Amino acid sequence: MDFEVLRIGQRVVRDDRVTTHVALVARAFGASKIYMNEVNPEIKDTLDKINETWGGEFEIEFITNWKKIIKEKKDNSRKIIHLTMYGENINDVAPSLQKEDNVLIVVGAEKVPREIYDFADYNVAVGNQPHSEISALAVVLDRMQKGNQFSTKFENPAREIIPTKKGKNVVMNKTMDK
Amino acid sequence: MDFEVLRIGQRVVRDDRVTTHVALVARAFGASKIYMNEVNPEIKDTLDKINETWGGEFEIEFITNWKKIIKEKKDNSRKIIHLTMYGENINDVAPSLQKEDNVLIVVGAEKVPREIYDFADYNVAVGNQPHSEISALAVVLDRMQKGNQFSTKFENPAREIIPTKKGKNVVMNKTMDK
Numbered sequence: 547m548d549f550e551v552l553r554i555g556q557r558v559v560r561d562d563r564v565t566t567h568v569a570l571v572a573r574a575f576g577a578s579k580i581y582m583n584e585v586n587p588e589i590k591d592t593l594d595k596i597n598e599t600w601g602g603e604f605e606i607e608f609i610t611n612w613k614k615i616i617k618e619k620k621d622n623s624r625k626i627i628h629l630t631m632y633g634e635n636i637n638d639v640a641p642s643l644q645k646e647d648n649v650l651i652v653v654g655a656e657k658v659p660r661e662i663y664d665f666a667d668y669n670v671a672v673g674n675q676p677h678s679e680i681s682a683l684a685v686v687l688d689r690m691q692k693g694n695q696f697s698t699k700f701e702n703p704a705r706e707i708i709p710t711k712k713g714k715n716v717v718m719n720k721t722m723d724k
Numbered sequence: 725m726d727f728e729v730l731r732i733g734q735r736v737v738r739d740d741r742v743t744t745h746v747a748l749v750a751r752a753f754g755a756s757k758i759y760m761n762e763v764n765p766e767i768k769d770t771l772d773k774i775n776e777t778w779g780g781e782f783e784i785e786f787i788t789n790w791k792k793i794i795k796e797k798k799d800n801s802r803k804i805i806h807l808t809m810y811g812e813n814i815n816d817v818a819p820s821l822q823k824e825d826n827v828l829i830v831v832g833a834e835k836v837p838r839e840i841y842d843f844a845d846y847n848v849a850v851g852n853q854p855h856s857e858i859s860a861l862a863v864v865l866d867r868m869q870k871g872n873q874f875s876t877k878f879e880n881p882a883r884e885i886i887p888t889k890k891g892k893n894v895v896m897n898k899t900m901d902k
Binding site for chain 2 (some may be wrong): 548561563567570571573574575596600629633635636638660663664666669671672673674678680681683685688689693695697700703705706709710711713714715722
């Protein structure tokens, strides 16, 4: 199973931190890559530093034409999952989603172009109440992998957390200058 | 089961939208109330409007002394669940959490006071990688309720979404001026 994420339509300054959180969730919940448009380029440095510290090879690619990406992915048999509060309830579609191999999960800001609903193989609602694209992405990735993403090791980390009941237990594998 | 959320330590302007998303997640994922400090008071108007439009009676309370809240809740036999990437893996503790009745889930911004780790009955890591307090809160509430929060109706909504495969299907129960 390979997960990629496409985030569209953010408004650069206002959504800066929200966009960073979307990228962090994609990485922490086992996606291999995120595509983003209209984004502050510093986000790439932030995620590169996170990879360096905590491991893995999560990728960010800046794009200008999101429709082209969706069409390319569809042509390569990748299924398109669009997250929207108007879609089918995740509780009902999770069993079908779990059977898919390669997916592109599309998360939008408040308004997304109408066409997305037609491009999508699945329009999925992580509940039909308003919340956040950050939480919606997290829950769909968690449900699709049945939590197994939290047992996966990230390769070649400088620091690694050992889960513990109280306090912090961090193994330092490399010396870091920063 | 009753869920309350305590958010501490945000930096007012920078985290404004993130804080709003935390409150929206608490509401959409079945918590009854959120306590917040150092927050832009407009967030209360935002959530009041959401209640009016989409139903339910989710509450926000602004606080100044978070330790007092935690102590009061502990004295009333409410269990304290602190979300931190350093804690025990959610995959391991979910079965214990599901047995609790009334909980206060504590989510912090980047730095939280060390004491929280000792006050907490559970220090829970929604994975040991950095992501977002928004996604962490969502996943812990989803796991504790096994997704049942998405089958719950919010009472007395002006608008209600009927889940659908393509597009948007919204029932208008009341005329709204705005």
